[in-house]
Amino acid sequence: MPTVTLLLVAHGTRDPAGPAVVERIAAATGARLGIPTRVSYVDVIGPGVAEALEAMPGPVVALPAFLAAGYHVRCDLPEQIAATGRTDVAVCPPLGPAPELAAAMADRLRAAGWRPGDRVVFAAAGSSDERALADVRGAAALLARCCGQPLAPSYVTTARPRTEEVCVGERAFVAPYLLAPGLFHRRLTALPATVADPIGDHPAVIDLVARRVRTVVERTAA
Structure with missing residues (x-):
């Protein structure tokens, strides 16, 4: 797969358990695909999307770690990416449903x-x-x-x-x-x-993130 950087974008929470899960998903996906990864958040905590992108070389694949395509996925994330002026950021569909x-x-x-x-x-x-x-x-x-x-x-x-x-x-x-x-x-x-426990960094989630990233990379390379 061509070299890209994965930006996993989550909502954000002050509960430390939330960012810990997002970080584990990002790390496991990076290891699976052999690509660098970073994490950012659209609300509550940082780094924000623009801040994270400032330190990331392109091309970037941004994946919304959301279970449904609500306002943050459809509006917040695209607006925050657009505000950076970058044109080398491809956005995946959200995690769910899948x-x-x-x-x-x-x-x-x-x-x-x-x-x-x-x-x-x-x-x-x-x-x-x-x-x-x-x-x-x-x-x-x-x-x-x-x-x-x-x-x-x-x-x-x-x-x-x-x-x-x-x-x-x-x-x-x-x-x-x-x-x-x-x-x-x-x-x-x-x-x-x-x-039951939350979905978390279950191996199937890593499979899903890897599939989403590969699909976007193949589409943009076509």
């Missing part, structure tokens, strides 16, 4: 004790953006194929139904559509259910 994420979530469920036939509650962060919510519904459909049962999304905040509203009654396993630990995952663990 079959690799569903596979990772299914593995996290099994590690939490889930077995076929047990009820699964799909829990996403939530958004007011209908296009992002459509992506979440697509992600739930992908996990449903892995679990052998129909799944409709629930949300920790903003959108409905809320996970706390559907996570009642019979024993349930919560599948967090969350990349990293943090406030939303802590809220889920307070519910009367068994909550």
